[in-house]
Amino acid sequence: MNASELQSSYELVVVGGGPAGLAAATLAAKAGVQTVLFDENPGVGGQIYRGITNTPVADRAILGEDYWAGAVLASEAEASGATIVNGATVWSLDPNRLVGVSIAGQARMVKTQRVIVATGSMERPFPIPGWTLPGVMTAGAAQTVLKAQGLVPTGRTIMAGCGPLLWLLAAQLLRAGAKIEAILDTAPRINWLKAAMHLPGFLLSPYWSKGLALLREVKAKAPVIAAHRVEAHGKDKLSEVVFATGAGERRMKADLLLLHHGVVPNVNLAMAAGVAHRWNSRQLCFEPVVDADFATSLRGIAVAGDGAGIAGGTAAAERGRIAAIAAVQALRPAASVMDVQTVRQSLAREEMGRAFLDALYQPAPSFRRPTGDTIACRCEEVTARQVRDTADLGCEGPNQMKAFLRCGMGPCQGRLCGLTVTELIAEQRRSTPDEVGYYRLRPPVKPITLAELASLPKTEAERKAVER
Amino acid sequence: MFKRLSKPRGETGEAVSLKVDGKPIRARAGDTVAGAMLAAGVDRFRTTPVTESPRAPYCLMGVCFDCLVTIDGVGSRQACLVPVREGMAVETQIGKREAGR
Numbered sequence: 001m002n003a004s005e006l007q008s009s010y011e012l013v014v015v016g017g018g019p020a021g022l023a024a025a026t027l028a029a030k031a032g033v034q035t036v037l038f039d040e041n042p043g044v045g046g047q048i049y050r051g052i053t054n055t056p057v058a059d060r061a062i063l064g065e066d067y068w069a070g071a072v073l074a075s076e077a078e079a080s081g082a083t084i085v086n087g088a089t090v091w092s093l094d095p096n097r098l099v100g101v102s103i104a105g106q107a108r109m110v111k112t113q114r115v116i117v118a119t120g121s122m123e124r125p126f127p128i129p130g131w132t133l134p135g136v137m138t139a140g141a142a143q144t145v146l147k148a149q150g151l152v153p154t155g156r157t158i159m160a161g162c163g164p165l166l167w168l169l170a171a172q173l174l175r176a177g178a179k180i181e182a183i184l185d186t187a188p189r190i191n192w193l194k195a196a197m198h199l200p201g202f203l204l205s206p207y208w209s210k211g212l213a214l215l216r217e218v219k220a221k222a223p224v225i226a227a228h229r230v231e232a233h234g235k236d237k238l239s240e241v242v243f244a245t246g247a248g249e250r251r252m253k254a255d256l257l258l259l260h261h262g263v264v265p266n267v268n269l270a271m272a273a274g275v276a277h278r279w280n281s282r283q284l285c286f287e288p289v290v291d292a293d294f295a296t297s298l299r300g301i302a303v304a305g306d307g308a309g310i311a312g313g314t315a316a317a318e319r320g321r322i323a324a325i326a327a328v329q330a331l332r333p334a335a336s337v338m339d340v341q342t343v344r345q346s347l348a349r350e351e352m353g354r355a356f357l358d359a360l361y362q363p364a365p366s367f368r369r370p371t372g373d374t375i376a377c378r379c380e381e382v383t384a385r386q387v388r389d390t391a392d393l394g395c396e397g398p399n400q401m402k403a404f405l406r407c408g409m410g411p412c413q414g415r416l417c418g419l420t421v422t423e424l425i426a427e428q429r430r431s432t433p434d435e436v437g438y439y440r441l442r443p444p445v446k447p448i449t450l451a452e453l454a455s456l457p458k459t460e461a462e463r464k465a466v467e468r
Numbered sequence: 469m470f471k472r473l474s475k476p477r478g479e480t481g482e483a484v485s486l487k488v489d490g491k492p493i494r495a496r497a498g499d500t501v502a503g504a505m506l507a508a509g510v511d512r513f514r515t516t517p518v519t520e521s522p523r524a525p526y527c528l529m530g531v532c533f534d535c536l537v538t539i540d541g542v543g544s545r546q547a548c549l550v551p552v553r554e555g556m557a558v559e560t561q562i563g564k565r566e567a568g569r
Contacts, residue, residue, distance in 0.1 A: 040530060040549060041549065042498070042500065042551045047529055054498050056496065056498070057473060058473075087551075122527065122529065122531045123527065131526075132516075132523065132526075132534075133522075134512055134522055134524035135469065135511065135524070136526070137524075137525065137526055137527075138526060138527050138528075140529060141526065141527050141528035141529070144528040144529055144548075145470060145503050145506060148498075148500070148503065149498070149499050149500070149503040149504075149507070150472055150473040151470040151471065151503060151506060151507055152470065152471055152472075153470055154469065154471045155469065176473060177474075237512075237522065255469060256469050266531065378532065378534065379533065381516060381518045381519055410533070411536065411544065412531060412533040415532070416531065416532050449542065
């Protein structure tokens with residue numbers, strides 16, 4: 001679809017085509033709400049169901065049945081009557097629900113009565129020495145090219161970190177024929193103590209048996225080594241991984257290092273709109289303040305899915321449905337929708353094991369608050385020492401830090417350094433992340449060209465207002 | 469760093485041709501530019517504007533911006549989000565900030 005085919009307004013705009021966005025758009029459109037879903041990727045599915053409509057991975061066992069479950073969401077959305085636009089980048093959202101979107105180089109402003117932001121999650125920054133070297137990637141990156149393009153790592157591959165996704169990816173890569181030299185498990189032993197109190201809920205959740213089976217599968221085929229420090233070494237690309245174990249330092253030659261310390265909400269769009277956020281001390285990230293219907297502090301704007309706090313893909317779909325039911329009830333009070341209580345119950349079941357996983361896989365402070373010359377801001381190449389020293393000089397927050405160091409001002413707009421900079425400042429100033437706050441984000445939240453801006457339709461009055 | 473799975477589904481093979489810094493590479497229809505470049509063995513997508521150190525994709529999902537390349541003359545496109553097209557001309561972005569670009 002071209003930008004010129006878009007209507008100037010819709011009743012509901014859904015941003016993001018992962019499980020939350022697909023489920024929300026399906027439910028709303030079926031209830032008769034005029035719905036458009038914008039997704040920036042070439043196909044729907046988000047990250048968890050990436051490539052679900054056209055993956056070249058033929059052997060279903062490689063990605064596993066949980067992946068293929070996404071095909072139902074995608075086909076239901078396709079059949080729902082919602083307008084689904086891929087390759088559509090939403091770069092602006094304001095409190096009055098004016099949505100700036102770009103499709104193939106053409107920009108449009110779309111008005112809407114309701115917005116469901118379903119921008120999902122991204123992997124937590126993993127600031128270690130050498131993490132900017134070619135050959136160092138996130139685990140999610142390797143999973144993305146496996147799902148969407150059928151690419152499998154060759155050469156010496158090492159994985160490092162902790163979290164459910166790390167084990168899932170390891171299993172998928174092994175099934176796809178990749179060889180993993182080592183998995184460096186960074187989960188601190190002490191986490192078990194903190195996690196233990198949440199064990200009963202976890203044992204009742206679907207994650208329990210699945211998780212155990214994954215661990216067994218991976219540990220049978222790849223060496224797992226506990227490591228409390230990990231460094232990537234190399235000149236122009238990765239050549240060696242150096243890590244510290246209980247028995248001393250070890251080195252392994254490597255071509256690819258895949259990092260993962262869990263995922264955090266992708267907050268940029270909601271924050272730039274002005275949605276109130278707060279620090280989640282269990283998941284160690286900022287998340288929007290939402291009510292039981294995932295409504296935010298801004299009227300008519302909801303955040304559903306992992307963007308509202310991490311709970312996983314299946315929970316994301318339920319959250320999308322709950323937000324969509326609220327939208328339908330506001331826009332079409334007479335329309336019949338599914339009973340929201342039933343959805344809430346399913347969601348509660350999905351969320352049950354979360355507290356255990358959050359506690360067990362909470363990354364150690366040394367992996368979140370780097371020291372010395374380790375790069376904190378990848379774009380502007382600002383080091384941890386610079387951020388710490390500047391905080392010691394009296395810099396109180398991330399926004400002032402931008403003025404001193406330019407951190408957060410590169411193309412990623414703070415996505416890969418925001419949490420690190422907040423936590424570093426909090427540590428230096430003996431404050432808390434909530435007190436320190438996050439970067440003030442502003443639209444455009446994705447870069448757009450001047451030509452795209454210039455392609456916005458202009459009225460005669462607007463033209464006259466700037467012409468002499 | 470990466471190779472293609474040997475038995476892909478519904479395969480058309482590497483039917484799309486594009487150029488990276490003038491050198492022809494083949495891609496699968498449905499590849500992103502970043503995926504095609506990784507499959508072709510490209511391990512430097514750009515150098516940083518600050519210290520000119522080499523970078524390659526880190527996240528492949530549109531958030532890290534390390535895969536920025538010039539595509540058909542438009543600079544700083546996210547290679548991980550743009551699908552390949554026949555005849556596409558991709559250039560890696562090398563060197564410090566260019567004010568005039």
